[in-house]
Amino acid sequence: MTGKRELILGIESSCDDTAIALVDREGNVLGAEVATQELIHGAHGGVYPEFASRAHARSIIPAISKVLEVSGVTHKDLRAIGVTRGPGLIGSLMVGLHAASGLGLGWGVPVIGVNHLRGHLRSADLEQRRVTYPAVILLVSGGHTFLAHMESPTEVRMLGTTRDDSVGEAYDKVARMLGLGYPGGPAIDRLAATGTANISFPRPMMGEALDFSFSGLKSSVARYLEKNRDPIVADVAASFVRACLDVLIAKSRAALTANKSSALIIVGGVAASPQLRAEAKSLTDEMGVDLCLPPLKWATDNGAMIALAAWDYVELGHYPAPIAQTRIPLSMM
Ligand code: KG4
Numbered sequence: 014m015t016g017k018r019e020l021i022l023g024i025e026s027s028c029d030d031t032a033i034a035l036v037d038r039e040g041n042v043l044g045a046e047v048a049t050q051e052l053i054h055g056a057h058g059g060v061y062p063e064f065a066s067r068a069h070a071r072s073i074i075p076a077i078s079k080v081l082e083v084s085g086v087t088h089k090d091l092r093a094i095g096v097t098r099g100p101g102l103i104g105s106l107m108v109g110l111h112a113a114s115g116l117g118l119g120w121g122v123p124v125i126g127v128n129h130l131r132g133h134l135r136s137a138d139l140e141q142r143r144v145t146y147p148a149v150i151l152l153v154s155g156g157h158t159f160l161a162h163m164e165s166p167t168e169v170r171m172l173g174t175t176r177d178d179s180v181g182e183a184y185d186k187v188a189r190m191l192g193l194g195y196p197g198g199p200a201i202d203r204l205a206a207t208g209t210a211n212i213s214f215p216r217p218m219m220g221e222a223l224d225f226s227f228s229g230l231k232s233s234v235a236r237y238l239e240k241n242r243d244p245i246v247a248d249v250a251a252s253f254v255r256a257c258l259d260v261l262i263a264k265s266r267a268a269l270t271a272n273k274s275s276a277l278i279i280v281g282g283v284a285a286s287p288q289l290r291a292e293a294k295s296l297t298d299e300m301g302v303d304l305c306l307p308p309l310k311w312a313t314d315n316g317a318m319i320a321l322a323a324w325d326y327v328e329l330g331h332y333p334a335p336i337a338q339t340r341i342p343l344s345m346m
């Protein structure tokens with residue numbers, strides 16, 4: 014590299030993966046590394062916060078060194094470091110923030126505390142510009158489910174959000190009830206593809222504006238499993254997925270109808286679901302708008318989306334301090 018300071022180093026450690034990436038202003042990813050904690054948390058059926066922080070502390074510096082080395086980049090090529098400041102688990106966030114602050118100080122590179130949700134919002138533009146504005150965006154992750162309207166990459170207006178569980182959380186909890194382990198989303202998807210959606214679970218808040226609620230659906234699956242001791246688990250998974258998709262697609266349709274948009278963007282871990290991708294394609298074809306999806310590897314948490322969001326902050330001249338904020342609204346940069 015030339016030492017022209019044209020890259021951002023993205024650091025994401027808000028939950029259970031230590032993810033690092035180098036991204037240029039166009040969203041090209043020059044190098045990326047993920048130290049996954051699947052094996053650590055798999056044994057517990059969910060994320061164990063103290064184990065997560067310890068694993069981040071072990072992996073973060075080796076992961077950063079590896080990305081720089083493999084990409085042939087030094088700190089002289091860095092315009093900034095973008096690091097997730099929240100929302101997330103406090104201990105996990107602190108590891109990323111301290112690593113970023115120390116490196117920034119030592120290297121003389123500015124450090125930007127990025128809102129994790131802003132990272133997801135920008136993930137569909139990684140590797141290639143896909144998004145056309147104005148757009149409706151559906152974010153479906155483990156921590157959040159909401160619909161928003163975007164006039165531009167940085168102008169976002171919330172349309173509706175979940176009153177309780179996120180859809181990813183419901184996937185994970187139902188996966189645990191079915192004995193599928195953690196993380197549950199991909200396992201539920203695979204099982205659902207082999208079953209029939211013949212159980213009528215509720216479609217929560219179907220008629221109520223653009224807000225979501227998935228807790229009742231999850232409880233309804235639990236009650237079904239209590240009453241039916243020998244269920245066909247593939248049919249339970251298929252019926253659960255059917256109910257989730259019906260809600261997500263109906264609300265996306267309503268949001269597109271009510272808000273001038275040329276695209277539907279779907280981001281977050283559940284955007285890796287092949288069923289959701291296929292149904293969103295039918296919806297956007299029918300409505301004559303573009304469907305913008307992140308490549309599969311950038312749908313779940315990653316460092317590249319944090320780096321791309323950090324480029325927006327650089328452009329706005331807004332450098333939030335790398336200080337943990339476990340809850341940050343989407344409206345905040
Ligand atoms: O965006 P993400 O990586 O983390 C958060 O910011 O929360 O999302 C994680 C969520 C988990 O609930 C996981 O089960 C779900 O995304 N997920 C999936 C799939 N891959 C991950 N859900 C459905 N289908 C998938 N293929």
Ligand code: ZN
Nearest residue numbers: 129133154314
């Ligand atoms: Zn996330």
